[in-house]
Amino acid sequence: MNGKSAKDLLTVTIPRPGLLAWSLFAVQAVYLVLFMLSGLEGFSFSFIDLVGVLFSFITILLLASSLEILLFHRISACIVIITAVITAWGMNAYRLTSGSPLDYSLVRDNLGISFSPESFLMISTAFSTRDLVILPAIAAMLYLAVRIFPAASKSLKRNTVSARLTSLVAWIMLVVLPVNAGDGFTLFAKSALDYHNSPEIAGVPAGYPYLKKKIEHTSFRENIPRNLASKPNIFLILIESFNANFVEAVSPGGTAYTPQFNALIKKGLYIDRFYANSVQTCKGQEAVFFSIIPTYKGKLFVDYPELNISGFPAILTASGYETIFFQAYHDLKFDNTYNSMIKAGFTTVKSYSEYRKPADRPYIWGWGVEDKIFYERFFTMLDQMHESSPEKPVFASLMTVGTHIPCDGMPPEKMSIYKNPREIKEKYSNALHLSDSQLPRFFELMAERPYLANSIIIITADHSFPMKEHGIYNNEKCFYDETFRVPFLVIWDGVVKPGRISNRAYSQIDIGPTIMDMAGIVNYENTMTGTSIFDRNSSNPVFLVQPYNGRYLQVVDYPHKYIMHIQTQKEYLFNLEADPAEKNNLVHESESVDKTLFMKNILGRVHLNQKLIDENMIRPAAAQR
Template sequence: PPPEPPPPEPTAPRYAPKRFNVVFILIDTLRPDHLGLYGYERATSPNLDAWAKDAVVFDDVWAQAPNTPRSMPSIFTGRYPSRIQWVERYANYGSLKPENESIFEVFQAGGWRTEVVSAHWYFERAGGIKDGVDLWDNQGFTTIKESNTQTIAHELTPRAVARIEALSAGEQPFFLLVHYFEPHGRYMNQPSATVFGKELVDKYDSEISYVDKHLAPLFAALDKPGVKEKTTVVITADHGEAFKEHGLYFHGRTVYHEELRVPLAVRVPGVAPRRVPDLTGLIDLLPSLAEHVGLKAARAQGRSFLPALKGDALPARTLFGEQLPYPNYQTHMVGVVRSDGLRVVRNVTDNVTEVFDLKADPKEKTNLLGADPAAAEDLRQALDRFLDADPG
């Protein structure tokens, strides 16, 4: 009989990069705890829930900013908002300097075709955001006010499906970002959405159900033979949404959990579904996706979560989130969370610091500094160092 093949070298990496296509679905303002796959009791997301059964789902994911103009550049560059090169940092819709390296530029330089399907005014206003994109289809946007009130998912999905079909027919690998603006406010009474009630939170859930309905044809396109086996799919959000958990509605005001926690599900061909409990940030997406296909993102501040796709635990870490002042809202807040569930939130403007134990107090209601002035001293010092290193 022929000799048995030798065992693999023990130093061989557990994760072998492949030139997969990447479809990155970014759903605006989507809280994880309002989705069935994260235990929500309302049927807001049946299509997403079913799709996620075939994916790696991350359970402890934090955005680095509570609003789109800070979070999206952070996602795209893999850097904290205060560490991005801004043309003008103190602006409602800041533009990016050319020296930033975005996820589009990394993939484009590696030989991928880079495209985006969206429909929002922000992408026309924020200079530099389109660097590295071969084709950005942002048709349907008008003014900021109209962008925030128009209903677009039913038009966006067919456009995204058409691009997936066209790109999949070619030989070149592709990176496609699809941005759904719903469930961002204003919450509209979508005719095809599930009605949950009349309160703001009910209308928010209806918006989620509307997006979920229009994800179904997108998932069908991604499941077709010739597409599914060579395409990695990522679904996440840029930030969450507040419903007076800390006195405010909507987002872009604080760094509490309701504004920063987001869903993250990743489906990779050949990788078994599982849950990942380890602390993860949206700044991890660029280094992870780059490494996933054999590219490098040297300037990203996040870390790769690829070991988690194979079932390995990710090392303990600290992760920051920032509410940088802008003309529409002047308060400066910074938060830090650690893998053990300890969290520090500081209102820099008012010089107020809070410490929370997320394992015992996930809603961030009890400030531990009241009973123990020395609580989380090392983590508070880490926050001090982060602020001291802010280039301003």
């Protein structure tokens, strides 16, 4: 009697796979084979990896069994099963392409912009022809299985209420368990839990003095010729996705990727170790215009619209400058760009689309217009503004789009390096080479205007993009230098002595203080956290934020670079001078203990920055009044 009762108890509490579970098993099995064939990390024949594979099937069984409550009708069952299969297929296809599971923060932060045509095309690059074949193949396989075994379709709900409840509780426990394993749904749930549970900032003290009464300056202006000292015009060109590894480099065929930019380096001051502080345009703009470390939770422009903050353009406006933000991408609502640039202090925020001409059509492809036409339309606008306010100096930031990933749609006659590009790197190389070839047009147009004779030109990027230097094409995956390092060149004829800085690292948060230093603007309250590049004495480490794939937070105190992976608490330490490819992790070397601890402590500033933003304390309450 007791034995029978125990058996009955097991029968009603242990989950059994129904049609939903078998459908997800099929998707998982197909992609597990592909993961192994592709050599994806975590998918080998080692004991640990095989246990992880088994674990993924267990989590699928538990989740599918608990979801059987939704299969109350054949129609609802069809909807749930089809949705689950397509979602599982999409998650696995993304993982196969990117090398990492789909991250909750990536979806949360970017869902709102995913429906633009350009974003949709970019997302589609995560799916190959192979994936498009797999989905209907799995659907056909499931259909045949149901036809051959009709009993399966009649047993949509294989589990008792008790078994479903047990499955749900067990699945939640596995989500909470600090083990980075499971199927795509489980890993996504784990990343959501990590996102909303951030104990690392709980103990961060408040009251950090972001607000300063004056702007720090160097002795830079002491050597400026008198005829050039008064309020120079300033142009900040942000080239989309400009990976610094392509500067002064050549293609396998011997063609320089950026010959025009290379030539300009000889005319200005170039920084070899300059970093974008994060991985997306909006986060680059956070760092550039507000001179603060980008958020690792959410987007400043979208998730913190009430944040009491202003940028260095507001200081330039107050100092008598005409301040202009001009972008090539047509939609200023994208990531709330317009409102954010107004908050930064720009008096004019425009996109190229307002000045587009019918004749421009052949020059528009991919995410937008080619740089040459973009520059021409900008100067048309600038001339109109100059006519109405000829006495005002200009600060203008130009945001290009011609090199936006995936660089699709380029006319074949403009493909100068790879005639039949297939991989993203080949498409990017063509787009970057075209963008570079059109850079001289900006200088030609500027030279044609006498009112711009005394001008500073800064050329850098909104962010970088990895081009498989470490086998990665995904900007939201990893921590290597190619994900963050961008060019930085400042040209001011007769003032800035041409040269290179190779023994120090700087970043986008240093752009605002550098411009203030060159313009001689001192007596303004500000919340900038960067340092002028002409300040060679102060120690201001570079902070890098990879908000996705479990979140990598980093600090560069050249030549050392320290990384903390928040999800796994794994640490890395590299000597970039001795090991520029970041192959040798020194974190466990005995001679690196002190350096690791020192840099780990410095990294606390990133958590402090996030807390100040979360609590709207960039400017203290007293200053807000």
